[in-house]
Amino acid sequence: MTIAINQLSKEFDGFQALKKINLQVREGEFIAILGPSGCGKTTLLRLLAGFLSPSEGEIVIGNNVVGNPQQTLPPEHRNIGMVFQSFALWPHLNVQEHIRFPLMHHRFVRKEIKKNQHERINEVLKMVDLEAFAERMPNELSGGQKQRVALARAIAPQPELLLMDEPLSNLDAELRMEMRSEIQALHQLTKATIVYVTHDQGEALAMADRIVVMNQGEIEQIGTPSDIYTKPVSPFVARFVGKANLVEGVWHEKHFVPSLASDIRWPDTGVVSAMKEQNIYPVRPEQFRLSKENESGSGLPGLITSVQFQGKEIYYTLEVADQTWAVHTDVSQQFSLGEAVYIHLSVPRNTVTKNYHHQAI
């Protein structure tokens, strides 16, 4: 199901949570809404679900206006499923009853499914790998199993739109990685449009077809994961998604001169014009290289203030003039705390922008 969000605003007692948002979601698309807490992403999701009504603008789901300032279609009349951050399982119902509930009440359940409820329950249980737990009560389940029940309940009535509100944030790190691929698999299986809210850029990059980065009630950037990661259009996106260092300086036609060293020239590796206008070169930590000697005079001097060994990488924090930069290097060359080093921009050989398929952690 397609979604069109036009000029959508939401205000709470004078606080502008959303400011004139525009967004088009395609049929069957997996959209991640990414942003720090308080950026308005949950408000947007709750507006899509129908728990809130817009202060301005409108929301169109399919061919119908479901919300504008005058009228809001309540959640139970929308063809949606939703997974909550807290799972929101009903403590007095067992797993099977959780799946049966929407089958009985959801207004868009197909007739065949309604008739063969039992089969559908088994089918869904199989999809989330919980066949053996049909009779269990919520308090007899582990965190991951609870999550699966919440997913099963949301997909059981075959909604065309699936809303997910930070569904993995209550799970431990290992389980989170495992659930990512399960959610992807469910997306393939159900073909439903998914709107997935998260503050974890790793989740968004790994799963989504497109990412909407939000900050302070506004959309900063919409794009594919690799676009968002490699071509951030604003300092916020560069920092939030790529953890980039925002190096200040002056942009010339084809190169950049950092303000810390006027004799150094960095070539353009595909920085977007919006950043160039602000005279900023966003450099992700892995785009830097360190050396002991200032070979070819292209390095900026810096002092290592912290070293974190990560196994396949080393994370350094450096003091460069009065700024703090993050640099990630491989383990082939190691530097120690307090060491004075030179920092270079590592330019890909063909200078043409590579399409990174990077999974940030």
Added chain:
Amino acid sequence: MKNMSKEIMPIRALSSLFKVKFIKIIALLAIIIFFLVPVLRLVLLSFQVDSQLSLQNYADILQDSKTWSVLTDTILIVIGSTAISVILGVLLAWLVAYTDIRAKKWMQVFIILPFVIPSYISTLAWTQFLGANGLYGKLVSVLPFSLEPINLYSMGGIIFVLGFSHYPLVYLLSVSVFRKVPREVEQAARVSGASGWRTFLKVTVPLALPGIASGGFLAFLANLDNFGIPAFLGIPAQIDVLSTYIYQQVVGFGPSAFQRAATLSVLLGIIALCGTLVQWLLLKKSKRLETTVEDKKPRVQLGKAKNLIEFLLWSFFLLTSLVPFISMLMTSLLAAYGLDFTWENISLKNYQFVLENSPKAKRAIGNSLQLALVTTIIGVVIGTAFAYYRVRKPNRWSQFSEMSISLPYALPGTVMALAMIFAWMEPVPGWNPGIYGSVMILFIAYVTRFLILQVRGSITAIMQVDVSMEEAAMVSGSNGWSKWRKILIPLLLPSVLSGAFLVFLTALTELTVSSLLWSSNSETIGVVIFSFEQSGYTTYSTAFSSLIIAFILCGFITLYVLQYFWNRKVANVK
């Protein structure tokens, strides 16, 4: 969704919006009329002499030397009994929360007991225990030396019974804050070099103090508000406190009885409301610890002293929570008051009298059951509906409404009853529909006074159900009745019902309000026990009281069994 046309929705939305507004206005008006106006009329009356505004009533009252002696006695009694409640409550709370004594659950049962038994029944039990023919006298006579008999009909007696009846309030609030003091902060103090005693003084006490003080103020209010104990013990000894003095003004009639009573009530009401305010502020402060869970593991090992302390505690519980009631039961089984408790003197005729021969007692049971049932049902429906609105839509109107609803309960019972008389004798000046003087006024008074108990119970229940549970039902396609029937009611029922049980018990055994509002044919259980006792029919009052206690115990056991099975079904976490 395809059928939804753009034109239909706004009209529907508009009409439902209008309906919601309409209901809100009606509800607000009802709250003002039932909860605020009576109190305002009482205050107004205290400033009236011959339909003229005047301060004469206050001048008269404050110049009367009797007022000052009543005030002094009230203050002495309240301070003394609150001190007993705080010392007992905090000590027991610390022992239960911190040390490794055994059978804490059973101890808790005995601690709560004085709290659930109506105070006038406890008073009866104590008088039977310590009275001339009571068990205490028998115990003492065995001793080789002689002890003075204890006279409960005295200042000391009132202070003692009040203090012992209300220490559970202090205990309950203190035990939960003690358990919430994080073990780590105490360990941090020990690691930083503080001794155990110093840690207790510098860390535990400051953290627990708001909770303890809040419990102390609750006990203070209960002692100030209490009518049963000073009525049973003080009136025969001609010791008056504010609550009984107001009562006597009203029953004694006299030329300016109502004005005097109203004026005294305003004074008492102001003291009580100040106390409530302080208690509320302290409770808010103690909520700072609420982020932490209750830690029920013992922190202090008593070692060798454990057995001795357990022995002392159990002797205390048996002596204060069991023996007095056994004494009362023994009296109720005597054929005539004053006889020795021997096999030949035992009879059930007092019970037969109460249950069969006395029309007054039979009426009272019927009335009280009806009153309690109606109050409970109205409370569960309206109280839970209001609580739901209050929790899900917190705004200043719902806050104002909650404060209004809690006013009749925050006021002392005598004050509240008086306000009811003035408000409903002539709801509109010049028109007397006969509400006062019939059982109707009791219905109105009970619902107004006890609604807040159900509201609070239901608020706690609703807060425990996260709003996402409801939202999950809504995205699953269910709102309205099926959401309530399948999700909310099953989740809320156990805690709402235990709130309802409290309302039922409180209304069933109520004395203070009904002692001022009853009329012939509308007696309540409390009123009849009080009148038996006042006219010297101690065997009847004890028999009636024993029946009530048996009823309360049965109720608690039923509730416990129900909750046990519910928990086994839903939340077998343990």
